[in-house]
Amino acid sequence: MKKQFTFVALATLALLSACGGGGNSGETKVRVSAVKVVGASLADSGTFGFKFTVQAASGTPYQVYTERIAATYGLGLCKHFTFTGATFAEDAACNNYAIAGAAVNYGTLSANTNSFTAASPVDPRSQINQLILLGAGGFASGDLLIVGEGSSNDAATLATAYLTDVQTSGATTLYPQVITSLLQDGGATAGLGIGAPDGGATAGVVYMTQLARTLVARVKTEALDKGATRVAILNTLDVTRTPRFQTVLAGIAAGPGGQAAADDVQALVRAWISAYNSALSAAVAPYAGKVVIVDAFQGFNDELDNLAQYGLTNKTSTVCFETFAAAGGTKTGASPQPVLPGTIGLGDDDVSTPVPQICNDATASSITPTENATGTNWWTTYLFADNFHPTPYGHQLLAQLVAKRLSEAGWL
Amino acid sequence: MTTTMNKHTLSTSSIATLLATLSATLMCAGAAQAQQAGSWLVRVGATSVMPQVKSGELSTPAPPNTRIDAGSSTVLAGGVTHMLTDHWSVDIPLALPFKNTIEGAGAISGSGELGEVQVVPITGFLQYRFREASAPWRPYLGAGLTYANFIQETGNGTLTGLTNPGGPPTTLKLKDKLGLSVQAGLTWQVAPKVFVEGLVGYTFLRTRATLNTGQTIDLRLNPVSLGLYVGYRY
Numbered sequence: 001m002k003k004q005f006t007f008v009a010l011a012t013l014a015l016l017s018a019c020g021g022g023g024n025s026g027e028t029k030v031r032v033s034a035v036k037v038v039g040a041s042l043a044d045s046g047t048f049g050f051k052f053t054v055q056a057a058s059g060t061p062y063q064v065y066t067e068r069i070a071a072t073y074g075l076g077l078c079k080h081f082t083f084t085g086a087t088f089a090e091d092a093a094c095n096n097y098a099i100a101g102a103a104v105n106y107g108t109l110s111a112n113t114n115s116f117t118a119a120s121p122v123d124p125r126s127q128i129n130q131l132i133l134l135g136a137g138g139f140a141s142g143d144l145l146i147v148g149e150g151s152s153n154d155a156a157t158l159a160t161a162y163l164t165d166v167q168t169s170g171a172t173t174l175y176p177q178v179i180t181s182l183l184q185d186g187g188a189t190a191g192l193g194i195g196a197p198d199g200g201a202t203a204g205v206v207y208m209t210q211l212a213r214t215l216v217a218r219v220k221t222e223a224l225d226k227g228a229t230r231v232a233i234l235n236t237l238d239v240t241r242t243p244r245f246q247t248v249l250a251g252i253a254a255g256p257g258g259q260a261a262a263d264d265v266q267a268l269v270r271a272w273i274s275a276y277n278s279a280l281s282a283a284v285a286p287y288a289g290k291v292v293i294v295d296a297f298q299g300f301n302d303e304l305d306n307l308a309q310y311g312l313t314n315k316t317s318t319v320c321f322e323t324f325a326a327a328g329g330t331k332t333g334a335s336p337q338p339v340l341p342g343t344i345g346l347g348d349d350d351v352s353t354p355v356p357q358i359c360n361d362a363t364a365s366s367i368t369p370t371e372n373a374t375g376t377n378w379w380t381t382y383l384f385a386d387n388f389h390p391t392p393y394g395h396q397l398l399a400q401l402v403a404k405r406l407s408e409a410g411w412l
Numbered sequence: 413m414t415t416t417m418n419k420h421t422l423s424t425s426s427i428a429t430l431l432a433t434l435s436a437t438l439m440c441a442g443a444a445q446a447q448q449a450g451s452w453l454v455r456v457g458a459t460s461v462m463p464q465v466k467s468g469e470l471s472t473p474a475p476p477n478t479r480i481d482a483g484s485s486t487v488l489a490g491g492v493t494h495m496l497t498d499h500w501s502v503d504i505p506l507a508l509p510f511k512n513t514i515e516g517a518g519a520i521s522g523s524g525e526l527g528e529v530q531v532v533p534i535t536g537f538l539q540y541r542f543r544e545a546s547a548p549w550r551p552y553l554g555a556g557l558t559y560a561n562f563i564q565e566t567g568n569g570t571l572t573g574l575t576n577p578g579g580p581p582t583t584l585k586l587k588d589k590l591g592l593s594v595q596a597g598l599t600w601q602v603a604p605k606v607f608v609e610g611l612v613g614y615t616f617l618r619t620r621a622t623l624n625t626g627q628t629i630d631l632r633l634n635p636v637s638l639g640l641y642v643g644y645r646y
Binding site: 022023024025026027028029063065067068069070071072073074302306308309310311312396397399400402403404406407408410412 | 527565568570572574579583
């Protein structure tokens with residue numbers, strides 16, 4: 001009898017050992033009917049004919065983070081807008097309203113004419129306009145709305161306005177113009193701009209605070225009031241740590257103010273971003289359960305501070321710079337900038353060769369980069385594709401961050 | 413006459429009488445039979461397995477402190493015990509596969525369920541039973557080996573989202589492992605051949621989960637098991 005039991009146990013063991021493992025049910029905690037997106041370049045599915053990451057020389061373009069999130073739910077995501085050269089053609093069947101360059105308070109900044117022409121909420125590059133257009137179609141309760149990174153462009157625009165005014169010693173007044181275009185207070189808050197007793201620091205904080213409130217107010221009226229029950233909003237990442245801004249800061253540090261001046265500017269911009277992020281968190285508090293914040297600020301800084309932990313090798317150079325420089329590309333214009341990691345962007349028009357043409361995987365794999373040359377796949381572990389945007393792997397990391405927040409909300 | 417009557421009763425298939433007779437027979441024999449050398453004890457009931465997970469960190473690339481946990485599982489279970497002597501016995505627990513959920517912990521503690529794994533432990537115990545063979549209450553201690561066979565490891569969309577959103581679905585495999593098990597239990601004879609048995613066990617079990625992304629995570633599962641059964645002695 002003992003032998004029989006032993007036999008049964010062995011037979012069971014043999015049977016079970018034959019069972020494999022390692023499947024995936026694909027199940028998510030909730031069923032998402034559609035992923036809808038407003039945002040800027042990171043979220044953009046190719047409004048301008050390319051995505052703001054490393055290009056695929058052949059085959060399927062690399063996914064941006066919003067596409068990765070949609071795919072996690074088994075859903076597709078396609079660009080709602082296509083730039084025709086003059087206007088943005090709409091495709092009603094596609095739910096990704098993100099456009100590179102979009103901002104909450106979108107407008108055109110011009111040092112030459114000393115003007116900030118606000119175009120919010122009428123231009124599709126206004127994230128508010130995107131919300132209005134998307135909201136017009138309503139939301140199903142099963143929809144997931146991702147409100148992307150437009151505010152990072154707002155921070156960049158405000159910083160550019162500020163630095164331009166500083167550079168012109170107040171001959172331009174872009175900084176107060178940007179602030180007043182949103183606050184609509186007749187210039188009371190912006191005051192003298194950089195000439196204010198605090199150098200304009202407080203006005204920037206007030207602006208960024210109001211910017212967050214403006215966005216959330218529109219999320220309420222255009223999404224929540226129209227049926228949305230799941231909204232994930234990215235907060236503003238620390239744009240001062242992008243190669244583009246690092247080059248600007250290096251330029252300031254090389255000037256008469258030295259490193260201290262660069263540090264002051266970085267602290268100033270960080271204070272604005274911090275104000276925005278705090279205001280954003282406070283503004284969504286009444287909508288807990290329906291609106292969550294994705295802490296892109298913290299996530300981005302974690303990646304930069306712990307490269308190896310995130311499987312990254314480089315945060316100082318960019319894939320587009322390396323391929324552009326290797327091909328002998330130059331910057332153009334009246335006083336061309338030097339070719340640096342911080343000066344090569346996918347959307348640049350002051351370049352000898354369109355950057356998207358040369359910033360692709362095949363070209364990257366064929367060259368030896370100036371930093372972290374780890375073989376033909378060197379570019380897959382760089383964080384930055386160009387001076388402001390992540391590589392496909394950087395998009396994956398951002399998507400993971402969004403997914404983590406969605407899972408914490410019980411939505412993934 | 414009595415014999416005739418009994419035959420007559422049986423021939424009419426009186427179940428009540430049959431049971432009464434059987435019961436009387438068992439009661440008469442009760443004191444003479446016990447958990448003694450040569451006895452076979454078969455039990456059926458439920459076993460709960462509660463992993464006491466101590467998770468390592470998911471290897472890079474992952475946010476720091478990315479860990480996992482595992483849920484408890486209760487299944488139909490039982491076992492067979494053979495008394496080698498009046499005190500020493502060997503025991504083989506049997507159970508349906510334990511289905512344990514895999515959940516996020518540490519940096520991903522709010523992420524909830526990430527998948528499921530089934531565990532088929534192949535276990536053998538050597539036990540020592542205290543008190544005399546015929547005692548109605550017999551506590552025992554046991555020690556043995558458990559071969560934890562992990563099957564049907566299944567990730568879900570959340571796991572894919574956290575590790576490679578938009579990429580191929582993330583799968584995982586747990587390495588089958590051998591561990592030391594200890595147990596303490598008690599049998600209570602409620603009828604001459606029928607007993608109730610309760611036990612608590614602990615298994616020292618380490619394993620490693622490997623994702624198809626190439627990442628790994630080391631786990632100390634160390635499950636506590638609780639069992640409650642009704643048994644029959646042959």
